[in-house]
Amino acid sequence: MPTDIEIAHGYTLRPIEAIAALLGLEANDLEPQGRHIAKLTAETLRGLRSRPHGKLILVTAVNPTPAGEGKTTTTVGLGDALNRIGRRASIVLREPSLGPVFGRKGGATGGGHAQVAPMERINLHFTGDFHAITSAHNLLAALIDNALHYRLPTATGEALDARSISWRRVLDMNDRALRQVALGLSGSGGAGNGPVRETGFDITVASEVMAALCLANDLPDLQSRLARIRIGKDLAGTPVCAGDIGAAGAMAALLTEAALPNLVQSLGGSPAFIHGGPFANIAHGCNSVIATRAALALSEFAVTEAGFGADLGAEKFANIKCRSAGLAPAVAVVVATVRALKYHGGMALADLGKPDPAALARGLEVLARHAENLAKFGVPVVVAINAFATDAAAEQQQVLDHCAKLGLPAHLCTHWADGGAGAEALAHTVAAIADAADPHAGFRLLYPDAMPLADKIGTVAREIYRAEGISLAPAAARDLARFTEQGFGHLPVCIAKTPYSFTADEHVRGAVTGHMLPITSVRLAAGAGFVVALAGSINTMPGLPRSPAAHHIGLDEYGRITGLS
Known part of the structure; x- marks a missing residue:
């Protein structure tokens, strides 16, 4: 029977103590959760507070599509690539939720040769957080x-x-x-x-x-x-x-262990912190501040991601997480695939393997929109084209040429097939940009604390979604006024909407403008520190699709999990 350290693509996991040693950590800095997973101790975390921080790299993407974008895969591949070129990097991700794992999405640990491991444990229960x-x-x-x-x-x-x-x-x-x-x-x-x-x-x-x-x-x-x-x-x-x-x-007593970040590894041997997992369509979509700060204190670069597309994840990463924690990204990497861009350009999913320069050109408007939005935060942008084997060379070149016209550095990346070696050019560009400036000097938020809550929602709608404005339900308007009267008007806003479109309608594709964003209700999250605005028909309890991923998951004759990817 194969052992549990023989995993995909012939890789063998290293003991977690060896991964920790790459960060300068010793065995007493860890609370082992088996051979390949550990939590950092509370004492270690306290000791990291006084250390200088490395640079924070944000990986985001175009709006998600059924064709796939590979944001997590690119995050892992970039972390591996930075380590390959001699830069000390940690990967910082969210924990997968069982809902999507058994629902539409499946696993959330990357793919191909750019994965974090042990994949099955990370996707199923992990450390119980x-x-x-x-x-x-x-x-x-x-x-x-x-x-x-x-x-x-x-x-x-x-x-x-x-x-x-x-x-x-x-x-x-x-x-x-x-x-x-x-x-x-x-x-x-x-x-x-x-x-x-x-x-x-x-x-x-x-x-x-x-x-x-x-x-x-x-x-x-x-x-x-x-x-x-x-x-x-x-x-x-x-x-x-x-x-x-x-x-x-x-409640806090129940969370004492869950508040400690988890350390695992990539297939390429890079340290990876995986901790927390708020959704970006109905929450703020970022891993924990505790894990991010630990990675920054232990590495030259902490490569993290924000959930879904840049219109949701990156906006909340900046306006909520960075505002709260005093963080500033040095570079933002926008991930796109030829397939996803053609889908945004109006092609049917079944036809994405066919060349269509016109559809790709329309989809490139979506990529440009996300890059423009990120520039509003004062963050340099690099584009990562996550290559698929079915891509035509001419289509890949079309994307590269378009990025060159926009003045955006862009790289064709093959990390899924080649691991960190397939993202080395991206790593060199990211490192050079991050080295060149103080990220806090250029970083800026989209709105000030003092702006009225309704205006904050409207600012995000206009500046990020390119809506004409918002339509507030009367009850939502009354609740916003009440929150302000109670002393919560300074909080940032967390817009809950579909991740699949710039609008509140998941079926509307492309870089649309001029729509209205309907705000149906608002909720005060005084403990988290933001006000949630629900747009359109968004649900805070998703449903399963007609054919959920759970139907394809099982065990083989050795008791190993199959069908989880």
Whole structure:
């Protein structure tokens, strides 16, 4: 029977202590989670705070398509390539969510020769971080319902108002049947189980606990953020937070291990931190600040990614994560494929293997839009063309020529097939740009803290989505005014919308302009530190597709997992 260290493409994983040694870490800096996974200890993290930081490299992409873009694959390939050219680099990624793994997307650890490993463990359960976040979130829900059952007074002196409770439960799985549920129904003996009320489930990656953990500086900061989570109102109409019902301490206790970043490796032997996993379409879409800072303290370059396309992930990376943590990217790499660009140009998925210069030209407008948007943050942009074997050389050249006209450095990359060797030219360009300037000198945010919340949403809609404006539902407008009155007008905004289009309609392709962005509702995430604006028909609990990836996953005769990619 093959051993568990014999993995894809003939690579053999190194002991995690050997990977840690590349970063100058010793065995006592680690909490091993097996032979190939470890967490950094809390003591080690405290010791890293005083170290100077390396440069932060952001990898983002055009809007995702069924044809694939390879953002994670490129992040891993670039990290490997930087190490190959003699620069000390760490890869920093989010943890995969079980919902997409068993749903439409499948695994999220890269592909080909540009993967992080052990792939199966990272995709399935990993170190239990998501389970801890789910438990902490649902502990708060249980404490809320317990307070309602006993009519317990909160820190405000009044009992909770059951009609005002906004805290839902979460599950790390796509399950549309749980979007709306009823609680407190009578049991078989006729006894009630609490006030009957309607609520629902979100997916764990949409949890405010997840967002708070990923934006926290350390455990004390995390506990403070948990205490500020808004759960509803008391019977006098006063807002009530998790701390007001005594929940924050127990929630933080559940998260003590989950708050420690995980260290793994790429197939090319590069150190990789994988920690946290908020979605970018319904949350801020970035790995934890703790992991990012650890990578920056231990490396010349920390190569990270932001979820989905640049219009969602990169915008939130800048306006939420960088604003909160004081970070600044030195370079932004925009990933595109010929196939994805032709899809954005209007081609059908089944026809993408056919040459179509006109469709590709239309798709290149989408690439240009993302590059223009990133330039608004003062970040230098490099384009990575993730090569597919089916690409025609003329199409690849068309993309390179278009980038040259725009003044964008661009490289054809073959890291999927060749590992880090296939992204060395990209690595040289990224390193040269990052070396040339102080990223904090040029980096700028899209809007100031003092801008009104509705104007912040409108600014993102106009500047990033190129909408004519926003249409605020009356209830959303009232809630924004209320949040401002309560002292939250300074927070950044987190727009939740489809990742597949610049609009709120996932079926609209291309670099469209002049549309209106409909904001149907808003939510205050006081603990995480942003205001969520839901655009269009976005759901915070996804559903499974007609043919989910789960149908193709199983075990072989040796008990090894198959069909997970």
